[in-house]
Amino acid sequence: MRVLIVSDAWHPQVNGVVTCLQALVDELGALGHEIRVLSPLDFRCMPCPSYPEIPLAWNLWKVGQLIERFAPDCVHLATEGPLGWAARRWLKRRGLRFSSAIHTRFPEYVHTRWPWVPLSWGYAYLRRFHRLSQAVLVSTARMRDEFAAARIERLRIWCKGVDTQVFQPRGERGVRAVFLYVGRLAAEKNIEAFLALDLPGEKRVVGDGPLRAQLQANYPEAKFLGYQHGEALARSYAAANVLVFPSKTDTYGLVMVEALACGTPVAAFPVAGPLDVLEPGVTGVMHEDLRQACLDALLLDRARCAERAALQSWRVCAQEFLGMQVCLQGRPLRLDKPATVTG
Incomplete structure (x- = not known):
């Protein structure tokens, strides 16, 4: 055709x-x-x-x-x-x-x-x-x-x-906990709900958008890595302990599936998107208190996250x-x- x-x-x-x-x-x-x-x-x-x-x-x-x-x-x-x-x-x-x-x-x-x-x-x-x-x-x-x-x-x-040939588990995490955001830096993504959290370890941001300069100025402790693709993005997912998905307006959220394929669990609000992608207590934690969701997600089994994501194919x-x-x-x-x- x-x-x-x-x-x-x-x-x-x-x-x-x-x-x-x-x-x-x-x-x-x-x-x-x-x-x-x-x-x-x-x-x-x-x-x-x-x-x-x-x-x-x-x-x-x-x-x-x-x-x-x-x-x-x-x-x-x-x-x-x-x-x-x-x-x-x-x-x-x-x-x-x-x-x-x-x-x-x-x-x-x-x-x-x-x-x-x-x-x-x-x-x-x-x-x-x-x-x-x-x-x-x-x-x-x-x-x-x-x-x-x-x-x-x-x-x-x-x-x-999800492309499981690119997004797959890798042993690349350090000693400190890493909380990662991946996506556009725009108002509708609610990213400040993540950056304002008091979390142990390090916050990393992959992506770009109209709010980048403002967010970098307001949250200098976070690492802003810009856009990443392919292997570089997969390594960022794998190096993180938790992907934080603060958006309340997404219809799905492909970044969650990519993170799971790399073995990285997700913390999110209990809204459409996460509710459709995540298996509570297995691949992610959804809570109105996003900080609590982040901390609880640290305890999830990374191997089970990767197993669930591997069932989806483009x-x-x-x-x-x-x-x-x-x-x-x-x-x-x-x-x-x-x-x-x-x-």
Whole structure:
């Protein structure tokens, strides 16, 4: 099959969406399919206000030309940004089917950055974007139920995986306890809930984002290591005693699965994401008192963490995605016969 993925999140961005899509592209390619990612790299872009690391494409009139040139068998809209909307509009005008995904809690993220924006506006935005999608892919049953309560329809569960060839246990820990955070340094990640804790040992932060300078100034005792990838990231996970996941707005949290694959247990709040990924008392500790969760997680068996994570694979994830695309299309895309769709 010729699979087109449209995403406003792509390299050189570093986040869970990009990690997931790159793994999907790699696995589908290995299975013999032809993949094209339509991303900001194909367009002229401007930086996102308040988050310049995120590029926003603006010469969107190219979208239709690029879709026609690739002539896909199926189209998946991975994000609800400018590219996602432009592709949706072009597909709608021609009566062509597509799937979409909710990778992030968009309403909560917007509300965190701009508290005067009501959550109801964010969910109205999501409903409108995904209204014509043949299937809206979400990571967990909990997310399916929550988004269904927000009146988003045709939700389907699409599980995520981990690269166990890269992320695996290593004996690299020192004498001092190491508490690690991995992710964007942005307001919605609630990272200060971790950095402000009184914990024994050392705090390390892997990642970057708009809050880095402020956080480094406010918490000089923590080590800020910037972005890491592949083997370097795997070594950071393995060198930590606990991964601390302070976010309360994630839909999943791939970094938790990567840490577990390296044998590192997780401390988190008992919210969606951790509740779906962690097995309490086995792979992580969830508690409203994050400090207590961190201390209790030090006692967990690292071997059992790695065993649980090893059961998840990106190949299975890719095969599930492909199976859904085959079922959803029902007929091949016909780019030569425009049609009109209302709604």
